Amino acid sequence: MKEKLQSFIENAGWPRIIIGLFLLSLFIAAPFVGVRLDASLSDTLVRVGMNGVLVLAMVPMVQSGCGLNFGLPLGIIAGLLGAVTSIQIGITGGIGFLIAMAIAVPLAVVFGWMYGQLLNRVKGDEMMIATYVGFSSVALMCMAWLLLPYTSPTMIWGYGGSGLRTTISVEGFWLNALSKYLHIQIGQFFYIPVGMYLFFGLMVFLVWGFFRTKTGTAITAVGSNPEFARASGIDVDKMRTISVVLSTVLGAIGILVYEQSFGFIQLYMGPFYMAFPAVAAILLGGASVNKASMMNVLVGTFLFQGILTMTPSVINSVMQTDMSEVIRIIVSNGMILYALTRKVMVKR
Amino acid sequence: MADRNKGSMNLKNILANNAVPIIFIGLSAIAIPISGFSGTYLIQEMLTRLARNSFLVLSLLIPILAGMGLNFGMVLGAMAGQIGLIFVTDWAVSGVSGMALAALIGTPIAVVLGYICGAVLNKAKGREMVTSYILGFFVNGVYQLIVLYTMGKLIPISNPQLVLSRGYGIRNAINLTGVRHALDNLIPFRISGIDVPLATFIFIGMFCLFIVWFRKTKIGQDMRALGQDMKVAEEAGIPVERTRIIAILISTILACYGQIIFLQNIGTMNTYNSHEQAGMFAIAAILIGGASVSRATITNVFVGVILFHLMFVVSPMAGKELIGQAQLGEYFRVFVSYGIIALALVLHAWRRMRAKAEARRSLRGEE
Numbered sequence: 139m140k141e142k143l144q145s146f147i148e149n150a151g152w153p154r155i156i157i158g159l160f161l162l163s164l165f166i167a168a169p170f171v172g173v174r175l176d177a178s179l180s181d182t183l184v185r186v187g188m189n190g191v192l193v194l195a196m197v198p199m200v201q202s203g204c205g206l207n208f209g210l211p212l213g214i215i216a217g218l219l220g221a222v223t224s225i226q227i228g229i230t231g232g233i234g235f236l237i238a239m240a241i242a243v244p245l246a247v248v249f250g251w252m253y254g255q256l257l258n259r260v261k262g263d264e265m266m267i268a269t270y271v272g273f274s275s276v277a278l279m280c281m282a283w284l285l286l287p288y289t290s291p292t293m294i295w296g297y298g299g300s301g302l303r304t305t306i307s308v309e310g311f312w313l314n315a316l317s318k319y320l321h322i323q324i325g326q327f328f329y330i331p332v333g334m335y336l337f338f339g340l341m342v343f344l345v346w347g348f349f350r351t352k353t354g355t356a357i358t359a360v361g362s363n364p365e366f367a368r369a370s371g372i373d374v375d376k377m378r379t380i381s382v383v384l385s386t387v388l389g390a391i392g393i394l395v396y397e398q399s400f401g402f403i404q405l406y407m408g409p410f411y412m413a414f415p416a417v418a419a420i421l422l423g424g425a426s427v428n429k430a431s432m433m434n435v436l437v438g439t440f441l442f443q444g445i446l447t448m449t450p451s452v453i454n455s456v457m458q459t460d461m462s463e464v465i466r467i468i469v470s471n472g473m474i475l476y477a478l479t480r481k482v483m484v485k486r
Numbered sequence: 487m488a489d490r491n492k493g494s495m496n497l498k499n500i501l502a503n504n505a506v507p508i509i510f511i512g513l514s515a516i517a518i519p520i521s522g523f524s525g526t527y528l529i530q531e532m533l534t535r536l537a538r539n540s541f542l543v544l545s546l547l548i549p550i551l552a553g554m555g556l557n558f559g560m561v562l563g564a565m566a567g568q569i570g571l572i573f574v575t576d577w578a579v580s581g582v583s584g585m586a587l588a589a590l591i592g593t594p595i596a597v598v599l600g601y602i603c604g605a606v607l608n609k610a611k612g613r614e615m616v617t618s619y620i621l622g623f624f625v626n627g628v629y630q631l632i633v634l635y636t637m638g639k640l641i642p643i644s645n646p647q648l649v650l651s652r653g654y655g656i657r658n659a660i661n662l663t664g665v666r667h668a669l670d671n672l673i674p675f676r677i678s679g680i681d682v683p684l685a686t687f688i689f690i691g692m693f694c695l696f697i698v699w700f701r702k703t704k705i706g707q708d709m710r711a712l713g714q715d716m717k718v719a720e721e722a723g724i725p726v727e728r729t730r731i732i733a734i735l736i737s738t739i740l741a742c743y744g745q746i747i748f749l750q751n752i753g754t755m756n757t758y759n760s761h762e763q764a765g766m767f768a769i770a771a772i773l774i775g776g777a778s779v780s781r782a783t784i785t786n787v788f789v790g791v792i793l794f795h796l797m798f799v800v801s802p803m804a805g806k807e808l809i810g811q812a813q814l815g816e817y818f819r820v821f822v823s824y825g826i827i828a829l830a831l832v833l834h835a836w837r838r839m840r841a842k843a844e845a846r847r848s849l850r851g852e853e
Contacts, residue, residue, distance in 0.1 A: 208616075260835035265616040267835060270828035277821035284814055301811075414623075461635065467627030471620050478617045479609040 153476050154424060157441055157469060164448040171455035177327035178447055185443040187317070187334040188399045189419065191341050191392035192412070193439045195385050196420040200430040201349065202381035203361035204257055206421075206474075209268035210413035211276045212253055213389020216246035218279075221394060221403050222302060225311050226290045235315035235398055242390040250386030254379035269413075276410050283405045306403040315398045334399060341391070346432050348384075357381050361428055418442060418470030421477045445469060506826065507776045510793040514800065521803035528799065530680050535795040536788065537670060537686040538751040542744035543768045543787045544690070545737050547697055549614075550782045551706070552733035553713030556769050559603040559618035559734065563741025564761035565629045566596035570742070571665070571749060572637070572656060572757070576645045580664030582672060585746055588665070592742040599625065600738030604731030611716070615779075615831075622765060633757060656757050665746075666753040686747060693740075694784050709733055713780065744768075770794055770823040773830040780834065797822060 147155060168175050192210065199207040220242025224234050253271060257264050284301040288294060293306050307313075319333025348354045359367040360377045368374050393412075397403050420430055423438020450462035501508065518528070542560070549557040570592030574584045603621055610617040637643050638654035650657055670683035700706045708729050711719040720726045745764055749755050772782060774797075775790020797819060805815020 256832065259839065260832055261839060262612070263831065263835035265613065266619070267828060267831045269616065269619070270824055270831060274821055274825040274828045277817060277824050280817040281814055281821065284811065284817070461631075464627055464630045464634065467623065467630065471624035471627060474620045475606070475617065475624050478613060478620060479606060 150424065151476075151480075153473060154422060154441070157422060157445065157473075161441055161444045161448065164445070164452045167456075168448065168452050171452060173451045173455055174327055176325065178451060180328045180330065182440070182444045182447045183330055184317075184334075184399065185447055186439050187331055187338055188396045189392075189416070189443055190338040190435065190439050191388060191395050192416045193392075193419045193423075193435050194338075194341055194345060194432075195388035195392050196416055196425070197345060197430045197432070197435060198357065198381040198384040198388070200420070200425060200428060201361045202357045202378050203364060203428055204378055204382060204385075205265040205268070205427055206417045206477075207268060207382075207385045207389075208265055208413045208417065209253060209272040209275075210385075210389045210416055211272035211409040212249050213246050213386035214393045214409040214412055215275055215279050216249050216386065217242045217390035217393035217397075218403060218405060218409065219245055220390065221308070221397055222288060222293060222306065222405075225293060225306065225308070225403075226288050228290065228311075230311050232312065232315045232319070235312040235394065238312070238394055239391060242394060243387055246387040246390035247383055250383035251379060253386060254382035257382055258375045258378055272413055273410065276407065280406050302405055304404070304406050304408070306405065308397055308401055308403060312398055313401050316395060317399045331399065334395065337395065341388070342432050342435065345384075345388070353377070353380065414470055414474070415442065415446075415466075418473045421473045422469075425477075426480065427477055442470070504776050506774055506830065507789055507793060510774055510797065514793065514796045517797070517800045517804040520807050521800045522807065523800065523803065526679060528796070531799050532792055532795065533680065533682055534751065535798075536791055537683040537690070538748050539767065539771065539791050539795065540690045540787060541693065541747050542741060542764055543771050543791055544693060544697065544784070545740035545744050546768060546772050547782055547784070547787070548700070548709070548740075549733050549737050550777070550780065551701065551713055552709040552730055553716065553780065554607065554730060554733060555615040555779045556772070557618055557734065557737045558615060558765055558769065559607075559621050560737060560741035560768065561622040561761045561765040562599040562603055562625050563592075563596045563738035564745035564764040565625065566592040566599055566738070567742040567745035568749070568755060568757070568761060569595055569629075569633070571662060571746060571755060572633070572643075572648065572660065575660055575662060575664060576643050576648055578645070578664060581668050584665045585668050585750055588746050589743055592746065593739060596739045596742040597735060600735035601731060603738060604734035607734060608727045608730055622762075626762065629761075630758060658757055660755045660757055662749060662753055662755055665750045668750050669747060670751055683751075686751075689747070697784065705729065705732065766823065766827075767794070770826055773826055778830060778834050794823070 150158075165175065165178075168178055192214075195210060195213060196207050199205065217238075220238040220240075223241050224238035227234075227237060229237055256271065257268070260267050286302070287300075288302055292310075293302050295301050295303055314331075316334040316337050317331035320336070321332055322330045349358060356367070356372045357377045357380065359370070359372060360374050364374050367377075393409070419438040419442035420434055421438065422441050423430075423434035423436070425431070425434040425438065446462070446466060449465050450460060453461050453465070542564075545560055545563065546557055549555070567588065570588035570590070573591050574588040577587075579587050603618065606621055607614045607617055632641075634655045636654070637656050638649040643649050643656070648656055648660060667683075669686050669689065672685035673688075675682045675684040701710070708719070708724045711722065711724055712726060712729055716726060741764070745761065748764065749760065752760075771790040771794040772786055773790065774794045775786035775788070777783070777786035777790065801819045801822075802812045802815035805818060806812040808815075
């Protein structure tokens with residue numbers, strides 16, 4: 139028993155256990171401080187569904203050895219372009235959402251391909267460069283949002299007559315296009331967006347399936363040992379490019395799923411820091427800088443979003459202050475830091 | 487090495503090595519006339535900004551010398567400096583003595599943070615930059631925890647103007663009336679209508695001399711060896727980990743002083759934002775000055791600060807005149823500061839990879 143516990147601790151790692159216990163204690167404490175358990179559980183589940191695909195977007199690049207995808211904003215931008223174009227066309231409901239995706243995915247493929255070419259030239263320094271590629275593409279798009287010739291009155295600034303707004307509501311277009319599909323409502327507070335979960339499940343299944351095909355296996359091989367992969371005749375650069383394209387496409391789809399549930403498209407500096415919660419979530423789920431599984435995605439997203447949902451309500455009721463933002467910063471960056479410093483120790 | 491020096495004599499190599507500053511000089515040459523600013527105004531602005539920012543940027547030099555790349559962890563030092571300033575403002579110590587006291591309070595905090603940063607980076611060799619970058623975010627969380635939740639409660643703050651109305655936590659913006667321009671106006675100096683913050687420049691000059699001297703000391707030489715090849719340095723008996731910690735320690739302490747100088751010039755402190763910008767702007771500036779991740783000189787620092795801040799002043803105005811939207815110029819500036827860091831990092835990684843491939847090829851050829 140003791141040995142089992144010890145091996146469990148070793149596998150899970152202390153940070154994850156501490157955070158898991160912390161979350162558990164938050165859930166236990168919730169009813170005693172007057173926070174409704176069903177409402178907070180439902181909130182957590184909604185947010186897991188919202189963020190799941192964005193976290194999933196980390197997996198391909200981690201598996202191919204490109205490291206954590208801090209360049210996620212690039213995929214998000216493709217998704218945003220799809221979203222605003224779909225609203226410009228003006229088709230509502232599920233079809234509008236599909237159109238947004240149909241526009242976003244090819245864009246993401248193009249962006250991802252270019253991004254992949256870049257990352258192939260800077261092997262070993264991917265993460266830092268990815269961060270700044272993400273940042274600079276967000277800043278570049280800030281100019282584009284001002285200048286692109288969109289005309290839909292729901293999206294452009296009222297007074298200037300041109301330039302997109304910082305926040306655009308998708309209400310009346312495809313708000314909850316996935317979430318309200320087959321949703322379950324129990325009582326007043328408990329709600330499960332089944333449609334969104336089905337979609338998330340489909341994405342997880344597709345990625346899981348992909349990593350069992352020949353190409354997927356080759357990508358994993360490149361990630362675990364590039365020299366060996368090259369020796370066995372795998373085109374390393376090509377596999378890395380495929381993984382980057384896949385990550386970028388998932389990022390684009392992920393932001394659309396996020397927006398249809400959240401209700402707003404956030405432009406300009408909105409996508410700036412969006413990579414960090416996703417990175418932290420997958421690491422919290424037990425992924426390392428060069429290995430990630432579907433299980434890591436699910437566990438990590440639940441733990442991370444659980445903490446984000448529970449800390450404001452519970453801690454506020456206990457201490458009458460909002461510490462959630464600070465806790466979020468410390469937990470997410472602490473997790474990334476832990477992963478960055480750990481791998482080298484394992485290598486030795 | 488000798489071949490490379492000879493090669494750099496011809497024009498093409500000079501252009502290639504200084505591509506970034508040359509592009510920026512070109513951009514400024516276009517943007518200045520469009521913006522319509524007068525020469526005196528620009529010179530005054532540049533002098534002020536040179537005095538304000540140089541020290542922060544200079545603090546990046548030593549980790550680069552030690553081969554640890556750009557020290558994104560310099561924000562740790564900036565935070566230490568800000569904590570010092572919070573106390574000084576609370577105790578109402580003003581003038582240069584206030585600044586000195588702030589530095590005195592900030593130093594031990596910077597030493598502790600710098601040591602932690604160095605120790606963490608020793609565990610992440612080969613990816614110092616991304617680790618120091620995330621460490622900056624992490625410590626920012628701890629900083630907020632302390633400043634926002636314990637100051638005024640566990641840590642006594644007597645001045646009610648500093649504390650949020652709820653009774654604890656520091657306000658978002660602090661007016662640094664006591665130390666504003668304390669160093670800049672220490673030696674009043676005016677030349678044809680332009681104020682020159684002479685004392686600050688003397689301070690910066692002294693610090694440049696310190697760096698020149700430091701490079702020649704035993705430990706400076708050790709760092710240079712480390713920067714060239716960590717393994718060789720280790721075999722030569724240089725205490726690698728210790729030397730790396732010292733490099734980061736010095737950088738953090740200097741960033742602490744740099745932030746104090748920066749804020750005494752600005753005059754107000756954004757308690758929760760000032761330090762975040764410090765790192766980004768300093769790194770963009772040194773890269774625009776023509777430094778790379780592995781090589782940086784004092785000249786790079788000054789050229790970089792001038793060019794970066796010229797862009798900073800001119801681009802919103804140029805954007806407004808050109809397209810009628812100042813916001814566009816503002817975004818352009820943000821894009822440039824991030825894009826330039828991305829570009830510099832890419833160029834560095836690319837060059838390193840090519841050198842590696844070349845070394846492999848020549849090895850194969852000889853065998």
